[in-house]
Amino acid sequence: xxxxxxxxxxxxxxxxxxxxxxxxxxxxxxxxxxxxxxxxxxxxxxxxxxxxxxxxxxxxxxxxxxxxxxxxxxxxxxxxxxxxxxxxxxxxxxxxxxxxxxxxxxxxxxxxxxxxxxxxxxxxxxxxxxxxxxxxxxxxxxxxxxxxxxxxxxxxxxxxxxxxxxxxxxxxxxxxxxxxxxxxxxxxxxxxxxxxxxxxxxxxxxxxxxxxxxxxxxxxxxxxxxxxxxxxxxxxxxxxxxxxxxxxxxxxxxxxxxxxxxxxxxxxxxxxxxxxxxxxxxxxxxxxxxxxxxxxxxxxxxxxx
Amino acid sequence: xxxxxxxxxxxxxxxxxxxxxxxxxxxxxxxxxxxxxxxxxxxxxxxxxxxxxxxxxxxxxxxxxxxxxxxxxxxxxxxxxxxxxxxxxxxxxxxxxxxxxxxxxxxxxxxxxxxxxxx
Numbered sequence: 001x002x003x004x005x006x007x008x009x010x011x012x013x014x015x016x017x018x019x020x021x022x023x024x025x026x027x028x029x030x031x032x033x034x035x036x037x038x039x040x041x042x043x044x045x046x047x048x049x050x051x052x053x054x055x056x057x058x059x060x061x062x063x064x065x066x067x068x069x070x071x072x073x074x075x076x077x078x079x080x081x082x083x084x085x086x087x088x089x090x091x092x093x094x095x096x097x098x099x100x101x102x103x104x105x106x107x108x109x110x111x112x113x114x115x116x117x118x119x120x121x122x123x124x125x126x127x128x129x130x131x132x133x134x135x136x137x138x139x140x141x142x143x144x145x146x147x148x149x150x151x152x153x154x155x156x157x158x159x160x161x162x163x164x165x166x167x168x169x170x171x172x173x174x175x176x177x178x179x180x181x182x183x184x185x186x187x188x189x190x191x192x193x194x195x196x197x198x199x200x201x202x203x204x205x206x207x208x209x210x211x212x213x214x215x216x217x218x219x220x221x222x223x224x225x226x227x228x229x230x231x232x233x234x235x236x237x238x239x240x241x242x243x244x245x246x247x248x249x250x251x252x253x254x255x256x257x258x259x260x261x262x263x264x265x266x267x268x269x270x271x272x273x274x275x276x277x278x279x280x281x282x283x284x285x286x287x288x289x290x291x292x293x294x295x296x297x298x299x300x301x302x303x304x305x
Numbered sequence: 306x307x308x309x310x311x312x313x314x315x316x317x318x319x320x321x322x323x324x325x326x327x328x329x330x331x332x333x334x335x336x337x338x339x340x341x342x343x344x345x346x347x348x349x350x351x352x353x354x355x356x357x358x359x360x361x362x363x364x365x366x367x368x369x370x371x372x373x374x375x376x377x378x379x380x381x382x383x384x385x386x387x388x389x390x391x392x393x394x395x396x397x398x399x400x401x402x403x404x405x406x407x408x409x410x411x412x413x414x415x416x417x418x419x420x421x422x423x424x
Contacts, residue, residue: 190396194389201409228401232392234385234408234417 005124010059013051016109021047023105028098046081046098053077064127066134078135082142086150092143096136103132163189165196172273173202173235174266178211186222190229197235204273205230208266210241220255227260236276238262240269309334311341316424317349317415318342318380323356331367335374342378349418350375353411355386365400372405381423383407385414 013020024047053074060070078099085095106128114121163185168174175193179185193205207226212219227237240263242250250257263269274280307330312319318341320334341347352368354360372382383406387395395402408414418424 187393190393191389194392197409198389201413203409203413225396229392229396232384232387232395232402232407233389234387234413 004062004064005120005127006058006060006062006064008120008124009064009127010055012106012109012113013055013058017051020102020105020109021051023108024102027101027104050074050077050081050098064131066131066138074135075138078139079142082139083146086143086146092140095143096140099132099136099139103128159185159188163192165192167196167200167202168206168270169274169277169279171201171203171277172270173197173200173205174208174270175205176208176211176241176266180214181212181219181222183222186226190226193226193230194233197230197233203235204238204276205235206238206240206266206269206273208241208269209239209246210243210266215246215249217253217255220250220253224255224257224260236261238269238272240264240266308337311337313341313345313347316345316347317351317418318345318347319351319353319411321353321356326364326367328363331363335367335371338371339374339378342375342380347380349423350380350382351411351414351418352382352384353386354384354391355388355410357391358388360391360395362398362400365395365398365402369400369402369405372402376404381406381418381421383414383417385409385411 021044025044028043028047057071057074058064061068065071066075081098082095085098107125110121110124110128114124164176166174166176173193173196175189177189181189196202197205207223209215209223215223223239227239230237238261239257242262242264261269261272263272271281307324309320309322309324309330312321318338320338324330326334338350342350350372352371354368357364368384372384375382384402385408387407406417408417415424
């Protein structure tokens with residue numbers, strides 16, 4: 001059934017604007033103020049704007065079709081309002097109620113002015129009902145889209161934040177990996193690492209995987225790719241932070257780590273890196289260096305003779 | 306016919322690749338390099354690819370082959386100056402150039418060869 005009655009509805013709005021606004025405001029204010037996020041003045045402003053845009057669109061033609069260009073301004077307004085509500089933390093239902101709560105006052109006005117004309121009343125009721133359904137659904141759709149955009153943006157930021165490359169010493173880089181390693185992150189990790197190798201002229205990169213929860217064949221493959229890429233740039237890699245369970249998993253999976261140095265702790269890896277670059281650590285008085293060290297974790301070389 | 310220049314520094318040969326390599330150029334380079342290694346008694350070869358923005362599987366294979374040829378003639382090859390994007394591409398292509406030594410720049414490449422007692 002087609003939606004007609006555009007001009008009639010526009011008239012209805014024009015002659016009853018004040019009353020409609022008051023009733024609508026009473027309903028909406030209860031919801032919005034519970035959130036405490038939208039001020040009274042701003043709410044009134046939004047309503048007035050919405051109603052005037054609605055009137056203009058309704059008056060433009062007898063046939064009421066939300067998808068025509070005449071309704072462009074209404075769509076734009078609803079998009080903006082819905083996106084704003086999404087950012088402010090309203091639920092999609094509360095946002096849609098902005099539109100739906102205008103139905104009740106409108107139906108009351110219709111019944112008052114057309115009480116005896118059942119046919120026209122039915123037609124206009126149908127038009128308003130369908131129109132407002134479409135308007136409400138439109139706000140929900142925009143709401144969803146803007147929420148998804150927020151998520152995507154946050155994912156992007158997370159990706160960039162969690163792959164830092166730090167310089168431990170002259171020519172020694174450390175790459176602490178936190179979280180799972182998928183192909184996208186591996187790409188970012190590789191680029192960051194190689195860029196840092198070029199900038200600092202590092203010869204050794206320590207990749208610490210203490211923060212990687214699980215290592216399966218895919219993660220192992222990504223790690224080996226990173227090691228190979230660093231090697232092509234003239235830097236050796238040491239993988240550290242391998243937990244006991246991870247070591248078991250690696251062997252069970254048959255991953256070949258024979259040409260990569262692996263250490264259990266970052267400290268052990270650091271000592272190896274220092275040795276490879278021809279350095280060592282000595283205490284201020286020549287004896288204290290190895291005092292507080294447990295034996296058997298690769299730091300034995302520092303124990304006093 | 307264009308040739309890639311080969312410079313001698315003591316017992317080292319330095320090859321700087323600055324142009325796009327095509328088949329004939331690559332073969333010419335391999336010819337020239339092997340002749341020079343024998344003629345100069347070179348013990349080390351430095352292949353500088355810092356000017357190459359793009360390396361495809363052909364160049365990757367060519368570098369690997371050249372290094373193998375040099376090793377047969379008892380000369381150690383070090384590839385220097387690989388750009389990060391090139392390194393990532395080669396790894397993605399599965400060309401890890403496992404038999405080839407690498408260094409960040411010519412200076413480090415020479416240090417590497419010196420450390421191993423090659424030159």
